[in-house]
Each structure stands twice: as structure tokens, then as C-alpha cells.
Amino acid sequence: MRHIISVLMENEPGALSRVVGLFSQRNFNIESLTVAPTEDATLSRLTVTTLGSDRVIEQITKQLNKLIDVVKVVDLTEGDHIERELMMIKLKATGQMRDEIKRTADIFRGQIIDVTPTTYTVQLAGASDKLDAFIDAIGTSGIMEVVRTGVSGLSRGEKVLSL
Amino acid sequence: MVVITGQVMSHLIGEDAFQETDMIGVSRPVVKHSFSVQNPEDIPAIIKKAFHIAESGRPGPVVVDIPKDMTTPTERYPYEYPASVKLRSYNPVSRGHTGQIKKAMDMVLSAKRPVIYSGGGIVMGDASNELTELAQMLNVPVTNTLMGLGGYPGTDRQFIGMLGMHGSYEANMTMHHADLILAVGARFDDRVTNALDKFCPTAKVIHVDIDPAAISKTIKADVPIVGPAKSVLAEMVSIVKASKKQIDKEALESWWQQIEEWRTRHGGRFRTDDSELMKPQQVIEMLSKVTNGDAYVCSDVGQHQMFAAQYYKFNKPNRWINSGGLGTMGFGLPAAMGVKLNFPDADVACVTGEGSIQMNIQELSTISQYDIPVKVICLNNQSLGMVRQWQDMNYESRHSQSYMKSLPDFIKLVEAYGHVGMKVDKYEDLEAAMQEAFSLKDRMVFMDIAVDPFEHVYPMQVPRGSMRDMWLTKTERT
Structure with missing residues (x-):
């Protein structure tokens, strides 16, 4: 099953490599990974989406907790949560395709953030499967470049991941 | 263990300088933690942290990488070695969960074929006396892992030898037929368990370890207890002392009879007549x-x-x-x-x-x-x-x-x-x-x-078998 694991960790050199190293060393899977400092500059928040059985996920959270730099770990998929991923996609946009892309982007509530006579760049945010659906709708032949941030997420309601 | 590694001058790091190696990087998979010194005045605090991390919780090696210019003799700094250390992200447990320990002891006292399987955590955690007291109070057989040898007296009657791939016949048989395994400071590693799906089919497992990640990693624990072996075992001893419930002596008696039978069957014997040279x-x-x-x-x-x-x-x-x-x-x-x-x-x-x-x-x-x-x-x-x-x-x-x-x-x-x-x-x-x-x-x-x-x-466990599947000599198999 797919899990979204959120990690609060010391914003220190080497911390990220320890997390990434742990995943490769123990043969854990990484679907996506995103990391940035939080409002407290001494802390970073890392979100990793991973696939695994309950036993594997239990090991992942335990092994993450074991890292000295890691302050807190939560598996967001255990409760109600919100997840978003941002994608920027550069498309060939000539002739009829210009209208078609615009229409599709509107349907997906995307925005065209860069325009040239031959290209459109669309920005789209949402759950990962929505981004996948947009790619499917556009068709791969017109895609010049895709960049995705990986999943970020947090729990719904009062629940927070903090010190 | 704290390892201090010498690094090239800090301005040279990353330039493939003479004898430069990314010590933090190459050691990362095998250390508990590592530090790279960026400012000379941080050295005392880093050393303090390094020893604290290395010794506490589940002990492990810590690397401190010190670039050459961090110890330049002409530069002087006040030496202030911190009296204590606090790391917000590192708080090893100091005692086990009392409710879980009570539950565990209730299971132990209800067991008919119990065994204590203890490992290096007893030795590292200075819990040998507590283990011995508990085992002898209950009259339960004790097997040790390779790292746990000496954690329980090797010449005591209740000691049934090392277990696992080259464990004693009686230890592996006892494990396989047990209805309760009390694992303390051991980690069910592959040289102990043999095939996981065939591991001790009738046993409930109580697993005590200071490292939460060691619990239910390979064998699922029915009662997990995270804590230092010494305090958990001491608590177990006092629970047994205070308990009205007694372990079933009759069941234990026939369990011991069975174990003694196993002990005499192989008993660590080896041939001395098939070679001119000594064994x-x-x-x-x-x-x-x-x-x-x-x-x-x-x-x-x-x-x-x-x-x-x-x-x-x-x-x-x-x-x-x-x-x-x-x-x-x-x-x-x-x-x-x-x-x-x-x-x-x-x-x-x-x-x-x-x-x-x-x-x-x-x-x-x-x-x-x-x-x-x-x-x-x-x-x-x-x-x-x-x-x-x-x-x-x-x-x-x-x-x-x-x-x-x-x-x-x-x-x-x-x-x-x-x-x-x-x-x-x-x-x-x-x-x-x-x-x-x-x-x-x-x-x-x-x-x-x-x-x-x-x-x-010998004995040697048969690959992909259960704990009781062993070669006993070159020609004899269980």
C-alpha cells in the first residue's frame, strides 16, 4: 500500500543523506521525496511517499525514528490528511492544440504560466493521481518536459506535526 | 566507540585534495551517527554529544570528522567541556512499559514449555545478574546467542547452550518446541531463526529490546517491550516475587525431562578417532x-x-x-x-x-x-x-x-x-x-x-528448515 510519511528533522548538513541512505540501504522504496525548512529554521520537514506492506512501513518509521537527526515521524495515511503535488508541464502548443490545451488546463484548474508562439507551460496542483490524469488527457506526444515536486501533505484538523 | 577521523583543511573539502575522503559519507551506513566539525570552538560540545550517543540507548559507533585547520595550534579558544548534553531528537527509553511487563509475566507464569532466549543486550546492558535471578527463580531453561554468551553462567544446569545455526541440539529443540519465548536483548537474526515461516510454530513471543526497530523486524512479537534489559528484568523479578500465581511446576518438570533427553542425545560430542591430528x-x-x-x-x-x-x-x-x-x-x-x-x-x-x-x-x-x-x-x-x-x-x-x-x-x-x-x-x-x-x-x-x-x-541447521532441522554429524540428520 502507498503511504505518505512526514518527517520533522534537524536542518543540518548530512541529515538528508542519512534519510535517503537509510531507504536505499534497507531496500525501502521511494516514490517521491520532498524536503524544505519549516517556519523554525532549525527544522526541516521531509515528506516521502513509499510503497510497502504494513510490516515494511512499521520498519520504515522505526528506522527513521532511530536516526539521531530525526525529531518526529508520522505516517499521514494512518489518518485523514490532505496531500498535494505541484507539476509544471511544458507542451507543444501550435494550431488547434493551443485551444485544446487551454480547455483541458481549465477543466483541471491548471494555469498557463508561460506562453511562447509554439509552447504553453501549465502549472497544476493536486493529488498525484490528478496530475497523472492530466498527462493522460493531454497525451504524451505533445509533452516536451515535466517536472513534479513530489507529494507534500499534512493531517486534517487540529492534529499537527511539530516539536 | 567514538572514532575521530582527520580531514583535509576545510577550504579544500570537495576538491579531491591529497588524501581527501568523504569520511562522513563512507562511514554513514555503519555508524550510529556522525559529526563534522565546522568551528574549532564546537569541538568540546561535539565530543560530549558523540560519547553520549555512542554509549546510550542501543550503543553504536560515532564518527567525528575534524578538518586539519580546526586544530591549528596557533589558534586558541576557551576550553569548555559541557557538563551535560541534551538532544531534542534523541531520547532513548530509560525503562519499559509496566503494563506490558506485567502482561508478559502473566504469560510467562502461565507457560508450560517456556524458554529464555537472551543476547548481547544482556552483556551490553549489564543485566546478567537480573537475568540469572529471574531464570533461576522460575527454573526456566536459558539459551544464549553468540553475542549473549556469558550473560548466563555457561556451567549452570539451566543453561542449554548457544542456539541457532551452530547452536546446541538441545537449545534448538527447546526453542522449536517451546510454547513461550522470552527474548531479551536479542534480535532474531537469520543465524538464529533459520527459515522465518517455520520458526517455533507453537511459541508466543515476548520481545524485550532497547531498540524499537529490533522488535517485530523478523519475528512478530506478541508482547513487545521497549526498554533496557537491566531495568525490565529487575521489574520482572519483582513481579514474580510479588505474584500469587506460580509457574506450573509439574508442566515444567516434564519440560525439563524432555530437555535433558535432548541434552544427552547430542551433548556436544565429537569424534576423535577419525583423524591422526587433534580436533x-x-x-x-x-x-x-x-x-x-x-x-x-x-x-x-x-x-x-x-x-x-x-x-x-x-x-x-x-x-x-x-x-x-x-x-x-x-x-x-x-x-x-x-x-x-x-x-x-x-x-x-x-x-x-x-x-x-x-x-x-x-x-x-x-x-x-x-x-x-x-x-x-x-x-x-x-x-x-x-x-x-x-x-x-x-x-x-x-x-x-x-x-x-x-x-x-x-x-x-x-x-x-x-x-x-x-x-x-x-x-x-x-x-x-x-x-x-x-x-x-x-x-x-x-x-x-x-x-x-x-x-x-556441528550441529548445523539445514538451510531453509526450522530450528530443529540440523545436521548432527557428517552423516546424521534430525
């Missing part, structure tokens, strides 16, 4: 005799290590030092030197083979330099015995890279370094020679002992 097991038994089972025994990796684990009777914790799950040949001699430096009056033996000893043979020089009179017991079978044993058993005796046709004359070698060499090739000479070696208190002695090159370590 490695005999050498270890003699070592145990000559040192009254009270030496510090360090070992390398291979057959000699297993024989030492099986035939040396460790009655005290911290007497058996080997590299365990890492399985690093070459560990024995430096380890023995470290032990001897710390306990200069104790007998310290390095049980090794002619393969392992050559991994760090240059330490013979360090031994001269610092005058560290350890005794090397080299079981010379002219081959990498354990590798050859596997080739015998699994590859139809097609031996590859496991024989030694290029051995040095060890006696000449150690004499060249200024030490004492003794060659023994007859069992009749062994006792006197070993007595003499240990009587030379201030000399390093290397005993090159010729043993049967065809001997195998």
Missing part, C-alpha cells in the same frame, strides 16, 4: 581448562569462532568478544589487545585461525611497541575452514579459494617480531604447552596448533 574442539576444551573458564576470549570468524562459542564455558559476561553478526575476520587480535590494555592482569586469549590471523598480522608489531602480552591460540587447519565446510556440504566438496598453500612459518614470523612461538601438533603435548604459554605472563605467545583440516562444525 579443534579439544583445543578449546583445553583452553577452558587451563584458564579455568575465566579468560577473556576474543575470536575472529569461522570454525574456530564457533568451536570457541560451543566449547569454552563462559560463566561471566564480557568474557567473550567477537564481531558477531558483522562476521569480520581480523577482529580478534586487535580486540584482544584492547582487552589486555584494559585488564593488564587478566588472561587474554585470541582464538583464531591461520586465515583470520593474517588479516591483521601487522599488529604483532603494535604488541611489541606497547608491550601487550596476549596469547594467540591459532587453530591451524590450513584452510578457511568454514568456507570449506560450506563447499563440502553445499557444493559437493568442490573447494575454491578456501585452501591455504601459501602459509607463512608462523613461529619464525612471531619470533621475528620478538614474541614467543609454540608449535603443537600432538594432543599429548597440548596441555603442557598451553600451561607454559599462560605462565609467560609478560610475553606475547603465539600457539600454532595443527588441527584436523577435515573437521566440520
Whole structure:
């Protein structure tokens, strides 16, 4: 099953490599990974989406907790949560395709953030499967470049991941 | 262990400078944590943190990488070594959950075929007395892992030997048939469990460990308890003392009868009539005799290590030092030197083979330099015995890279370094020679002992079987 694991960790050199190293060393899977400092500059928040059985996920959270730099770990998929991923996609946009892309982007509530006579760049945010659906709708032949941030997420309601 | 590594000057880092290596990077997979010094004034606090992390919780090595310019003698800083250390992201547990411990003891007292399976956590966690008290109060059999030997007295009736791949017949049988396993400071590793899906089918598992990640990693624990072995076991002892419920003595009696039957079946016997040369097991038994089972025994990796684990009777914790799950040949001699430096009056033996000893043979020089009179017991079978044993058993005796046709004359070698060499090739000479070696208190002695090159370590678990599936001799299987 797919899990979204959120990690609060010391914003220190080497911390990220320890997390990434742990995943490769123990043969854990990484679907996506995103990391940035939080409002407290001494802390970073890392979100990793991973696939695994309950036993594997239990090991992942335990092994993450074991890292000295890691302050807190939560598996967001255990409760109600919100997840978003941002994608920027550069498309060939000539002739009829210009209208078609615009229409599709509107349907997906995307925005065209860069325009040239031959290209459109669309920005789209949402759950990962929505981004996948947009790619499917556009068709791969017109895609010049895709960049995705990986999943970020947090729990719904009062629940927070903090010190 | 705290390792201080020297690094190139900080302005050169990342430029592939002379002798530059990313020490933090290369050591990352094998350390508990590491620090890179960025400012000289941080050094005292970092060292304090390093030792705190290395010693507490589940102990582990910590690397402190110090660029050369961080210790420039012309630059001076006030030296302030912090009195205490606090890390917000690191708080190892100091005691187990009382509710879980009570639940566990209720299960133990209800068990009919219980066994205590204890590991290196007992030795590291200084919990040997508590373990012994609990086991003896309950009259429950105790088996130790390779790292746990000495955690429970090896000559006690309740001790059923080491378990696992080369564990005793009775230990593996007891585990397989148990209805309750109390695992303390052990981690159900693959050299213990054999095939996970066939592991101890009738047993409930209580697992006590200071490392939460060790619990339910391979074998699911019915009652997990995260905490230091010492305090958890002490709590268990006081629960049993206060409990009105008693363990079922009758059931335990017939359990013991069964165990004794198993004990007599194999009982650690080995043949001595199939070879002209002496058997490695005999050498270890003699070592145990000559040192009254009270030496510090360090070992390398291979057959000699297993024989030492099986035939040396460790009655005290911290007497058996080997590299365990890492399985690093070459560990024995430096380890023995470290032990001897710390306990200069104790007998310290390095049980090794002619393969392992050559991994760090240059330490013979360090031994001269610092005058560290350890005794090397080299079981010379002219081959990498354990590798050859596997080739015998699994590859139809097609031996590859496991024989030694290029051995040095060890006696000449150690004499060249200024030490004492003794060659023994007859069992009749062994006792006197070993007595003499240990009587030379201030000399390093290397005993090159010729043993049967065809001997195998038994029992040996059958691959992908359960714990009770073992080869007992070259021809006899359970």
C-alpha cells in the first residue's frame, strides 16, 4: 500500500543523506521525496511517499525514528490528511492544440504560466493521481518536459506535526 | 566507540585534495551517527554529544570528522567541556512499559514449555545478574546467542547452550518446541531463526529490546517491550516475587525431562578417532581448562569462532568478544589487545585461525611497541575452514579459494617480531604447552596448533528448515 510519511528533522548538513541512505540501504522504496525548512529554521520537514506492506512501513518509521537527526515521524495515511503535488508541464502548443490545451488546463484548474508562439507551460496542483490524469488527457506526444515536486501533505484538523 | 577521523583543511573539502575522503559519507551506513566539525570552538560540545550517543540507548559507533585547520595550534579558544548534553531528537527509553511487563509475566507464569532466549543486550546492558535471578527463580531453561554468551553462567544446569545455526541440539529443540519465548536483548537474526515461516510454530513471543526497530523486524512479537534489559528484568523479578500465581511446576518438570533427553542425545560430542591430528574442539576444551573458564576470549570468524562459542564455558559476561553478526575476520587480535590494555592482569586469549590471523598480522608489531602480552591460540587447519565446510556440504566438496598453500612459518614470523612461538601438533603435548604459554605472563605467545583440516562444525541447521532441522554429524540428520 502507498503511504505518505512526514518527517520533522534537524536542518543540518548530512541529515538528508542519512534519510535517503537509510531507504536505499534497507531496500525501502521511494516514490517521491520532498524536503524544505519549516517556519523554525532549525527544522526541516521531509515528506516521502513509499510503497510497502504494513510490516515494511512499521520498519520504515522505526528506522527513521532511530536516526539521531530525526525529531518526529508520522505516517499521514494512518489518518485523514490532505496531500498535494505541484507539476509544471511544458507542451507543444501550435494550431488547434493551443485551444485544446487551454480547455483541458481549465477543466483541471491548471494555469498557463508561460506562453511562447509554439509552447504553453501549465502549472497544476493536486493529488498525484490528478496530475497523472492530466498527462493522460493531454497525451504524451505533445509533452516536451515535466517536472513534479513530489507529494507534500499534512493531517486534517487540529492534529499537527511539530516539536 | 567514538572514532575521530582527520580531514583535509576545510577550504579544500570537495576538491579531491591529497588524501581527501568523504569520511562522513563512507562511514554513514555503519555508524550510529556522525559529526563534522565546522568551528574549532564546537569541538568540546561535539565530543560530549558523540560519547553520549555512542554509549546510550542501543550503543553504536560515532564518527567525528575534524578538518586539519580546526586544530591549528596557533589558534586558541576557551576550553569548555559541557557538563551535560541534551538532544531534542534523541531520547532513548530509560525503562519499559509496566503494563506490558506485567502482561508478559502473566504469560510467562502461565507457560508450560517456556524458554529464555537472551543476547548481547544482556552483556551490553549489564543485566546478567537480573537475568540469572529471574531464570533461576522460575527454573526456566536459558539459551544464549553468540553475542549473549556469558550473560548466563555457561556451567549452570539451566543453561542449554548457544542456539541457532551452530547452536546446541538441545537449545534448538527447546526453542522449536517451546510454547513461550522470552527474548531479551536479542534480535532474531537469520543465524538464529533459520527459515522465518517455520520458526517455533507453537511459541508466543515476548520481545524485550532497547531498540524499537529490533522488535517485530523478523519475528512478530506478541508482547513487545521497549526498554533496557537491566531495568525490565529487575521489574520482572519483582513481579514474580510479588505474584500469587506460580509457574506450573509439574508442566515444567516434564519440560525439563524432555530437555535433558535432548541434552544427552547430542551433548556436544565429537569424534576423535577419525583423524591422526587433534580436533579443534579439544583445543578449546583445553583452553577452558587451563584458564579455568575465566579468560577473556576474543575470536575472529569461522570454525574456530564457533568451536570457541560451543566449547569454552563462559560463566561471566564480557568474557567473550567477537564481531558477531558483522562476521569480520581480523577482529580478534586487535580486540584482544584492547582487552589486555584494559585488564593488564587478566588472561587474554585470541582464538583464531591461520586465515583470520593474517588479516591483521601487522599488529604483532603494535604488541611489541606497547608491550601487550596476549596469547594467540591459532587453530591451524590450513584452510578457511568454514568456507570449506560450506563447499563440502553445499557444493559437493568442490573447494575454491578456501585452501591455504601459501602459509607463512608462523613461529619464525612471531619470533621475528620478538614474541614467543609454540608449535603443537600432538594432543599429548597440548596441555603442557598451553600451561607454559599462560605462565609467560609478560610475553606475547603465539600457539600454532595443527588441527584436523577435515573437521566440520556441528550441529548445523539445514538451510531453509526450522530450528530443529540440523545436521548432527557428517552423516546424521534430525
